[in-house]
Amino acid sequence: MARRFLKMHGLGNDFVVIDARHDPLSLTAAQARAIGDRRTGVGFDQLIVLERDAGADVFMRILNPDGSESGACGNATRCVASLVAGGLGKDDLTIRTISGLLGATVHANGLVTVDMGPARLGWQDIPLSREEDTLHLSAAAGPLADAVGVNMGNPHAVFFVPDAEAVDLPTHGPVLEHHPLFPQRCNIEVATVLSPTLVRMRVWERGAGITRACGSGACAVGVAAIRRGLAERALTVRLDGGDLHIAWREDGHVLMTGPVATSFEGVLHPSLLDERVPA
Numbered sequence: 126m127a128r129r130f131l132k133m134h135g136l137g138n139d140f141v142v143i144d145a146r147h148d149p150l151s152l153t154a155a156q157a158r159a160i161g162d163r164r165t166g167v168g169f170d171q172l173i174v175l176e177r178d179a180g181a182d183v184f185m186r187i188l189n190p191d192g193s194e195s196g197a198c199g200n201a202t203r204c205v206a207s208l209v210a211g212g213l214g215k216d217d218l219t220i221r222t223i224s225g226l227l228g229a230t231v232h233a234n235g236l237v238t239v240d241m242g243p244a245r246l247g248w249q250d251i252p253l254s255r256e257e258d259t260l261h262l263s264a265a266a267g268p269l270a271d272a273v274g275v276n277m278g279n280p281h282a283v284f285f286v287p288d289a290e291a292v293d294l295p296t297h298g299p300v301l302e303h304h305p306l307f308p309q310r311c312n313i314e315v316a317t318v319l320s321p322t323l324v325r326m327r328v329w330e331r332g333a334g335i336t337r338a339c340g341s342g343a344c345a346v347g348v349a350a351i352r353r354g355l356a357e358r359a360l361t362v363r364l365d366g367g368d369l370h371i372a373w374r375e376d377g378h379v380l381m382t383g384p385v386a387t388s389f390e391g392v393l394h395p396s397l398l399d400e401r402v403p404a
């Protein structure tokens with residue numbers, strides 16, 4: 126059966142969004158990979174399936190282009206908030222992911238703030254495969270070492286470097302994503318502190334590779350910089366696709382504010398949803 130979808134993005138981190146609230150849809154990893162192929166499918170950094178939720182305005186399922194599922198996607202959460210707010214006629218929403226319940230506010234200027242929940246910082250939270258100080262992880266590749274571990278509903282390792290532009294992410298990103306220290310793999314950020322309120326970051330996303338922006342990654346970078354005493358509790362994180370504003374509240378919750386955009390709508394051909402799509 127053909128399914129309608131929206132293509133949305135946050136700072137160039139792009140999503141196929143399928144609203145399955147009234148017509149349930151359960152996708153296999155193989156189907157997600159087929160839709161995610163940028164030549165033979167539609168292409169996305171993440172595939173978002175919206176479902177009904179008894180205790181929230183909406184549930185969002187998050188799938189990577191390799192078919193794996195994630196517990197968080199900050200940029201997509203802003204897009205979903207904006208989309209659902211329009212339909213429900215309210216600006217404050219609750220959005221559930223497999224990691225928990227998030228709050229979001231759509232502002233009059235179109236920007237969206239998401240409360241990404243508390244940053245989790247214990248070694249079991251990241252998770253790591255063995256006990257380590259999450260302020261100084263042992264995982265290393267090339268010039269990248271001494272990362273800070275942060276879980277924002279998904280795992281992140283933040284490496285502070287003198288010049289984030291100079292890092293060979295296509296080489297070191299996949300090595301670190303699959304490092305044995307990370308039993309659930311890891312999103313990898315390289316970050317350069319430009320001032321106490323401005324940090325430049327680039328990202329290698331688990332299951333997706335290099336993307337132009339990662340909202341949960343920007344939260345992790347903010348938290349990591351603050352934990353290291355390098356930044357103030359409210360700061361701007363500059364990604365390839367633009368800026369996100371991050372605030373780490375005293376109660377541990379991380380607020381992320383940024384833009385959303387819709388680029389087109391379309392219909393998935395039934396062949397992409399064929400159950401016989403090879404695994």
Ligand SMILES: N[C@@H](CCC[C@H](N)C(=O)O)C(=O)O
Nearest residue numbers: 195198199200279339340341
């Ligand atoms: N782009 C996202 C993060 C998407 C999930 C990530 N690749 C993972 O596997 O955890 C964001 O904006 O946070």
